[in-house]
Amino acid sequence: MAQKPSIPKGTRDFLPHEMVNRNYIFDTVRKVFQKYGYLPIETPAMENLSTLLGKYGDEGDKLLFKILNSGDYLRDVNDDVLTSRDSFKLMSEISEKGLRYDLTVPFARFVVQHQNEIVLPFKRYQIQPVWRADRPQKGRYREFFQCDVDVVGSNSLLNEVELIQIVDEVYKQLNIRVVLKFNNRKILSGIAEIIGVPDKIVDITVAIDKLDKIGIEKVNEELELKGISKEKIGKLQPIILLSGSNSDKIEQLKQILAQSIIGLRGIEEISAIILALKSLDIVIDVELDLTLARGLNYYTGAIFEVKAKDVEIGSITGGGRYDDLTGVFGLKDVSGVGISFGADRIYDVMNQLNLFPLQSEATTKVLFANFGEKEAFYCLKIMKEMRNCGINVELYPDSVKMKKQMNYADKKGIPFVVMIGENEMIESKISVKNMITGEQKLVCFDEFIDLVK
């Protein structure tokens, strides 16, 4: 046997039945996005590396897929660089493009580039694949689809509220039980300010995040390991152990952060959001979680993350507010807030929980059996009329045994098979077999249309 073909690590093919379900997810989020007034855009799969590099931290730079320059790309590289064995240096010489890592950074670039063609506040949605050179594992792929909704050019917290409504509606429609965890970067900054370690906020949140897994003592050990003094760890304890309802937590935080202006601003923001949500009948759980520290590279205000309650798979949606989204591309003071639905993880969740509605893969309603050239031409005329009536029909392309043609219809889930042989042609009738009941009838064209419609 020939060498088996394969596809790159972390990528996947999708069979028709999988695509039916994937499209169900895409269609659902798209419809919800549109309901709230978002418009679609697309950006290229590849961006200039200068657009991508430095936006996701050192870790992110490593996970970028780089594209080799075309042609004889080594010709003009100077020998020092070639022999230096410095991948980073060489990379900038031989690669100037990369595959996009997310949809947010390309979107920021897009906004700057097309600022005169769009109206602010600009609400857009974007459903496209992104690529990360991560090591694949459960729920993690190297090529996956994100469904982003963002609004740029508005500071209003109503946008955050709207995004939460969207999350609520999407998961309500998909029938997935989720919890939306949120936090605010300003509160995290406030905490760091109070403790007196403004540069350690990432370490602190990462450590606190492990509370459930490893317990308070290990968390404190880890904090100490990160170079935070015992005294400061002591100050952190009430924050780590914060519990109760969202409003309980907010009350306690107000006390703790009383001396931090930025911290209090964060509290005001989340209080305003929670207040607005109260009157909106949000179904999903919304929970303030101080250990949420995702994407600290650019988030400045709200941070969101959604987890499925019934499947262990990491977050299926995430996002937040970035006050200076477009700043790196030269457009100052444009704030953005957005979230991203991870379609592939949502698929995995729904698949595991059997949440996909029964949808027929078959787009064909009627298969016309092929009895030979003469009969086939006769069928084509009938089929044309049916297609004009909006009925999906197909003719078996080869004049082979009935068994084979029936089998094809069965496997494809086609509900009706039409057989028109010599007798039917003479009588101007049609033999229709219902593949579900097994019942077969000899009828005239009008009856047939009624039967099949």
Add this chain to the structure above:
RNA sequence: GUGAAUGUAGCUCAGCUGGUUAGAGCGCUGGAUUGUGGUUCCAGAGGUCGCCGGUUCGAACCCGGUCUUUCACCCCA
């Protein structure tokens, strides 16, 4: 990037302490049924046991390397 596990027919897997010709179920092809699928019965095709090397009289099985897939950590959707 770090640490583990895995790889046998198209698919899911069995294969004893190393022993001749590597098996099953499902699927596939053909037939029972030349105008009838999904059920049943009969027959058949299909494998350089991931790849390379080593140990051995002898390797699917033991050893080394390599690749693949999966899982955990880091990070993330």
